[in-house]
Amino acid sequence: MATTTGVNSDLAKERNNSTFDVEELSNFIYRGPEKVKRRRYLHNLATKDPFFRKFKPWAFQTREEQYEICLQKHLYINKKCKELNLTEPVDKFFYTEAAAPHENSPIGLHTVMFIPTIEKQGTEEQKKRWLPLAESLKMIGTYAQTEMGHGTFIRGLETTATYDPRTREFILNSPTITSMKYWPGNLGKTTNHCLVMAQLYTQGKNCGIHMFMVQIRDLETHMPLAGIEVGDIGPKFGYGTNDNGFLRLSNVRIPRENMLMRYSKVLEDGTYVKPPNAKIAYGSMVLVRAAIVTDAARALAQACVISIRYSAVRRQTEVSPGGEEAQIIDYQTQQYRLFPLLATSYAMYFAGRFMYDFYLKTTAEIEGGNLDSMPQLHAISAGLKAFSSWMCSAGVETCRLCCGGHGYSHASGLPKIYIDVVPGCTYEGENNVMMLQVARFLMKMYGKLQNGEALPTFMQYMSTDLNKKSCMTEEVALNCLVMAYEHRAARMIRDAAASMEKLVQSGKSPVEAWNGSTVMLTWAAIAHCHAFVTKLFVETVVKSRMDSKVQSALTSLCKLYAVHGIVENLGGFIQDQFFDSKQVKILQKKLMQLLAEIRPNAVAFVDAFDYPDEVLQSCLGRYDGQVYQALYDYAKSSPMNEKEVLDSYYKYIKPAQNGKYQQYSKL
Numbered sequence: 046m047a048t049t050t051g052v053n054s055d056l057a058k059e060r061n062n063s064t065f066d067v068e069e070l071s072n073f074i075y076r077g078p079e080k081v082k083r084r085r086y087l088h089n090l091a092t093k094d095p096f097f098r099k100f101k102p103w104a105f106q107t108r109e110e111q112y113e114i115c116l117q118k119h120l121y122i123n124k125k126c127k128e129l130n131l132t133e134p135v136d137k138f139f140y141t142e143a144a145a146p147h148e149n150s151p152i153g154l155h156t157v158m159f160i161p162t163i164e165k166q167g168t169e170e171q172k173k174r175w176l177p178l179a180e181s182l183k184m185i186g187t188y189a190q191t192e193m194g195h196g197t198f199i200r201g202l203e204t205t206a207t208y209d210p211r212t213r214e215f216i217l218n219s220p221t222i223t224s225m226k227y228w229p230g231n232l233g234k235t236t237n238h239c240l241v242m243a244q245l246y247t248q249g250k251n252c253g254i255h256m257f258m259v260q261i262r263d264l265e266t267h268m269p270l271a272g273i274e275v276g277d278i279g280p281k282f283g284y285g286t287n288d289n290g291f292l293r294l295s296n297v298r299i300p301r302e303n304m305l306m307r308y309s310k311v312l313e314d315g316t317y318v319k320p321p322n323a324k325i326a327y328g329s330m331v332l333v334r335a336a337i338v339t340d341a342a343r344a345l346a347q348a349c350v351i352s353i354r355y356s357a358v359r360r361q362t363e364v365s366p367g368g369e370e371a372q373i374i375d376y377q378t379q380q381y382r383l384f385p386l387l388a389t390s391y392a393m394y395f396a397g398r399f400m401y402d403f404y405l406k407t408t409a410e411i412e413g414g415n416l417d418s419m420p421q422l423h424a425i426s427a428g429l430k431a432f433s434s435w436m437c438s439a440g441v442e443t444c445r446l447c448c449g450g451h452g453y454s455h456a457s458g459l460p461k462i463y464i465d466v467v468p469g470c471t472y473e474g475e476n477n478v479m480m481l482q483v484a485r486f487l488m489k490m491y492g493k494l495q496n497g498e499a500l501p502t503f504m505q506y507m508s509t510d511l512n513k514k515s516c517m518t519e520e521v522a523l524n525c526l527v528m529a530y531e532h533r534a535a536r537m538i539r540d541a542a543a544s545m546e547k548l549v550q551s552g553k554s555p556v557e558a559w560n561g562s563t564v565m566l567t568w569a570a571i572a573h574c575h576a577f578v579t580k581l582f583v584e585t586v587v588k589s590r591m592d593s594k595v596q597s598a599l600t601s602l603c604k605l606y607a608v609h610g611i612v613e614n615l616g617g618f619i620q621d622q623f624f625d626s627k628q629v630k631i632l633q634k635k636l637m638q639l640l641a642e643i644r645p646n647a648v649a650f651v652d653a654f655d656y657p658d659e660v661l662q663s664c665l666g667r668y669d670g671q672v673y674q675a676l677y678d679y680a681k682s683s684p685m686n687e688k689e690v691l692d693s694y695y696k697y698i699k700p701a702q703n704g705k706y707q708q709y710s711k712l
């Protein structure tokens with residue numbers, strides 16, 4: 046029976062029954078006790094600060110209030126980060142996730158893309174000129190690339206920047222309605238500057254897309270400058286806190302020095318100097334794609350915390366007539382939906398950790414003048430961004446469904462997480478498009494393999510013998526699981542390449558052959574990402590040093606991730622009889638065993654993510670499990686309940702009850 050104070054007794058029992066020390070697992074997830082301590086310190090600073098608690102809850106705010114309240118919070122966060130000297134991105138990330146959870150910042154693009162783009166693409170002189178102004182918020186900027194007519198195909202952008210050597214200025218124009226910038230975050234009402242991606246014209250030639258610093262609003266009055274039309278694009282699926290905007294430029298002149306010229310240049314006479322690699326200008330997108338992996342993992346982890354704690358507390362249906370109602374977490378179907386997602390959240394966290402390290406290492410090389418790893422960084426970040434945002438968004442929605450009716454209420458906290466994570470499937474490169482970029486890389490690697498050239502380590506699995514059968518036995522060893530994923534990916538890569546080859550042989554051009562094979566190419570890219578993430582998870586649990594009980598529990602979770610992925614995508618694994626039917630049965634049986642094995646640790650696994658209640662903001666995911674009292678309090682706090690009888694009763698219901706409908710004819 047659940048008590049109404051203290052920790053819910055079912056939840057308390059779950060915590061007593063776990064096989065490992067939760068603190069040890071938190072230490073492993075966040076890379077050591079010192080880092081856990083630091084994260085808690087940062088969370089505490091935010092959650093205990095009365096400033097963040099003075100506002101009404103997000104779900105009860107109007108769109109305008111969402112923007113205004115979130116703006117205040119983020120300006121305060123900015124001030125506090127300076128006061129506290131929080132300079133590391135990871136520190137800012139933890140402080141912010143607790144201060145304004147899943148509330149997309151009205152100055153977010155300024156921090157995440159505007160400043161990093163100046164830092165990475167600006168000359169020393171430009172950095173000296175703009176960074177102090179940007180740091181002090183005198184300049185507030187965004188990354189204005191997408192247009193109404195083009196988001197994916199950025200070479201097709203229509204905004205023009207034409208160099209005038211007489212005045213040494215660029216003239217910016219939005220020549221058509223489709224060329225207006227549309228979607229950039231914070232553009233509508235907040236920013237006074239933009240980094241505008243535009244087609245560069247000089248000496249009568251188009252030199253492709255480049256970045257230009259454009260002031261759009263007066264620094265004193267904040268009014269749009271001459272030649273600028275700018276505004277908010279209106280309500281969206283979510284992101285109400287963010288003024289995604291539109292922008293039209295009409296003959297806007299900016300000095301030559303406002304083109305970002307670290308790599309490409311326009312000299313005073315209009316001579317164009319090429320960058321060492323044209324795609325170096327895409328670097329800010331790569332940064333955010335890399336960050337999205339951790340962001341998506343965090344969303345799914347929080348959704349799992351909410352849904353799994355609630356499933357331990359919620360009881361529904363007597364299992365035998367007259368008996369006790371079961372905890373819903375004991376239903377195998379509930380476990381089958383939730384535990385693989387729990388495993389996925391861990392897999393994605395480790396992928397995010399890897400991505401962060403790899404991004405830092407590779408960009409340091411690029412900045413040192415070695416561009417060799419740029420294609421790998423692009424392929425891995427594009428693939429992991431797409432794979433993680435797809436898996437995590439779908440996973441958050443399943444977590445919501447697993448909470449039944451209460452999952453549909455904002456009281457669950459789940460809709461807020463979902464609308465924050467799901468645009469990650471679209472922004473920074475629509476996921477299908479990103480997977481096709483991965484496929485392009487895979488086809489290049491396949492070509493190298495055919496030519497007997499060396500492959501990067503993470504692609505060496507492609508040379509696997511595709512006639513080999515699975516080594517899977519009753520033991521379901523981790524190495525056999527990894528081999529299965531790599532086998533499937535290698536075969537799908539070969540099949541996609543064969544499809545293109547066949548089309549070429551039938552007389553199609555290479556472009557037609559590509560377009561005729563994009564579904565197979567996408568399958569191959571997804572299979573490659575799935576193999577990459579699985580192998581990373583396995584290596585993390587096998588090779589890392591950690592407490593032995595944690596290792597044993599984490600190994601079960603890792604196995605569940607791998608086995609579930611195979612059972613759910615069986616077609617791809619048995620198409621070439623890699624597994625025989627006996628092995629399929631072994632895997633299905635193992636899946637059920639793993640669900641039972643993970644069951645006693647499910648709550649401990651989510652507790653280890655160590656998200657305070659103030660971050661989860663969920664009546665269902667509370668640490669103490671007192672969900673019913675919380676739901677009741679939430680309902681009572683609804684503004685709809687401020688009056689016992691609403692004015693609308695007297696205005697509309699009462700007259701209707703008396704058969705009076707005159708007020709409608711006045712309309």
Ligand SMILES: CCCCC/C=C\C/C=C\C/C=C\C/C=C\C/C=C\CC/C=C/C(=O)SCCNC(=O)CCNC(=O)[C@H](O)C(C)(C)COP(=O)(O)OP(=O)(O)OC[C@H]1O[C@@H](n2cnc3c(N)ncnc32)[C@H](O)[C@@H]1OP(=O)(O)O
Binds near residue numbers: 135337482
């Ligand atoms: C890692 C840090 C983690 C830290 C964690 C801690 C703190 C984080 C702090 C904060 C962040 C927190 C969370 C983040 C979460 C949310 C983010 C918030 C807001 C997001 C706001 C959204 C902004 C946007 O959406 S901006 C607009 C984005 N737009 C796009 O992405 C457009 C997509 N389209 C493209 O990228 C390109 O058009 C294309 C599809 C790649 C094609 O390009 P194109 O030039 O036409 O290509 P081609 O001529 O066909 O050539 C292809 C050729 O080029 C190579 N290529 C392409 N891109 C790259 C690249 N980037 N690098 C290297 N090479 C590239 C490609 O491989 C191919 O090569 P080949 O010819 O040799 O085969």
Ligand SMILES: Cc1cc2nc3c(=O)[nH]c(=O)nc-3n(C[C@H](O)[C@H](O)[C@H](O)COP(=O)(O)OP(=O)(O)OC[C@H]3O[C@@H](n4cnc5c(N)ncnc54)[C@H](O)[C@@H]3O)c2cc1C
Binds near residue numbers: 190191196198228473
């Ligand atoms: C919340 C949010 C915030 C954003 N913030 C910013 C921002 O700050 N700055 C900014 O510049 N932009 C921003 N964007 C825009 C975003 O980057 C683009 O919407 C995104 O890149 C997708 O481009 P698109 O809208 O043109 O989609 P489209 O390319 O029109 O996609 C529509 C469909 O066509 C398919 N498709 C398109 N091209 C291909 C292809 N070559 N092969 C196969 N299929 C294809 C896609 O898969 C998709 O299914 C934001 C968007 C959102 C939703």
